Amino acid sequence: MTSEHDISCYSPGLAGIPVAESAVSTIDGQQGVLAYRGIDIEELAEKSSYEETSFLLIYGRLPTAEELAKFDEDLRHHRRIKFRIRDMMKCFPESAHPMDALQACVAVLGMYYPIEKGLNQQLGEDEIREVYLRLIAKLPTIVAAHARMRKGDDPIQPRDDLSHAANFLYMLTGEEPSPLAERIMDVALIVHAEHTMNASTFSTMVVASSQADPYSSISAAVGSLSGALHGGANEDVLHMLDEIGSLENAEKYLQDKLANKKKIAGLGHRIYKTKDPRATLLQKLYGELAKEVGEDPTYEIARYIEQFSKDTLGKKGVCPNVDFYSGIVYRKLGIETDLFTPIFAVSRVAGWLAHWREQLADGRIYRPMQIYTGKTSQSYIPMEDRT
Structure with a gap:
């Protein structure tokens, strides 16, 4: 049995240590190959859309035409955010980084769409689907709204007649993007949507393992992604x-x-x-x-x-x-530099949610070991005897 003093299996940063089993994606680092659910990322970039890729990641298979149409329709229906969330953004400092604003807003979503803590594993399929739809659909709206409001401009309401990628660019700029700009944003979202067990995905799973609500899990992932060694x-x-x-x-x-x-x-x-x-x-x-x-x-x-x-x-x-x-x-594409990482989050939320779902099925809380390097057998020193 491994004790907390056992250094035989210590790996800084968990490098090389498997922490979960997953069927979501795989990487061949020697050959430079990335696949989502077994499909090469290059093929998805050429033939798929972000909406379809999100369905693939979450449900483990490509959708039928009817399923994709329904999934797309539902995403468009969930794009709008509560006016009180916009009001909250008005109170953020003008200097606030967009990732900090996004993390705060994602956490707040959990207040408006509460899920009773401790019962996540008992969520029904309809409730889980609502989580998928809200987070994938609302993150672009949050990012675009904050990007405009920090400059004193009104946020632009989403349009239901545009694709996920085109609507995001429209909300950022107020102009409908060209077909090429739409396609490029769509592919950029696809290639950032998932990447096995990185720091932000692991953050998602650690928080989910405690049976916290899914918005807390994704908020934690956003915080992890904001770091300079990850999305930043x-x-x-x-x-x-x-x-x-x-x-x-x-x-x-x-x-x-x-x-x-x-x-x-x-x-x-x-x-x-x-x-x-x-x-x-x-x-x-x-x-x-x-x-x-x-x-x-x-x-x-x-x-x-x-x-x-x-x-x-x-x-x-x-x-x-x-x-x-x-x-x-x-x-x-005319996007400001400090919005690059929020766009990463807008894309990666599909992958985070796919792993969140796997963690719900596992149900075991993360509780890793540590190696203690401090003092032992110390006695309490009365205040008057301390130097």
Whole structure:
């Protein structure tokens, strides 16, 4: 029996330690392959939609035409948020990061759609479906509303005649997106929708294992995703590209990073030892978008960094990850940098919910061990005797 002093199985950050069984997605880090429910992400990006991919992740299979139409219709019906949630946003500091606003609003959803704590495993299928629909449908509305309100603008009400991706862009900008912009956002949502047992997914499951309500679980996931080592990394890539400024400055910047043993934003992944397949897809999307709206001046810098990493770090398996090109794509769509990670959450909520459902079926609370490194056999020292 393992004790809390046993260090034989200690792995910092749980690296390499399986914590759950899952049928949601799989990664081959050596070959650079990501699949949702056994379907390669490249095939989904080419043939599916975010609505259909969400159904696949949650229910474990592709929907029939009738099922997809019903799922899509229900999502559109649930897009609106309570006016009191909008009123709450008005009280947020103007400097509040959109991820902090999103986390707060997701937690508040649980007050408006209460689920009796401790009974999650007894939820009926209709109640579980309502959770899916509310969270997938309302997160884009929350993100778009806060993005406008922090500037003093009124939020734009969702439109029921637009797809999930098109409606999100419309609520952000007030303009109906072009077919290409809609498609690019749709694919970007698909490729970010799920990624096995990452930190935010694990956060979802830990909170769900205590039988907290699902809104608390997803709020915890949003908080985890906001970290610079997780979803927040996509902002760092654009800051890096802007800091470099031109191709002429790139080599010195990168050499200085290596010399000082500092990480280069957007490179490397805990699992992938080759180029992240999502980065490949996002790079293709950028190429399509650039033909319509023009090149981003930082793209050539990004390509140089990728080649530099291939020449200097490729043997170590340090290659572009999903964050490397996502920011450039979003910026070409006219999206502000600090909204990149909230968009990640808008997409990833489908994957979080798929794992939330698996955790409901498991029903066992997470209670890992620790290795105690403190003092032992200490006595209480009276106040007058303390130095």
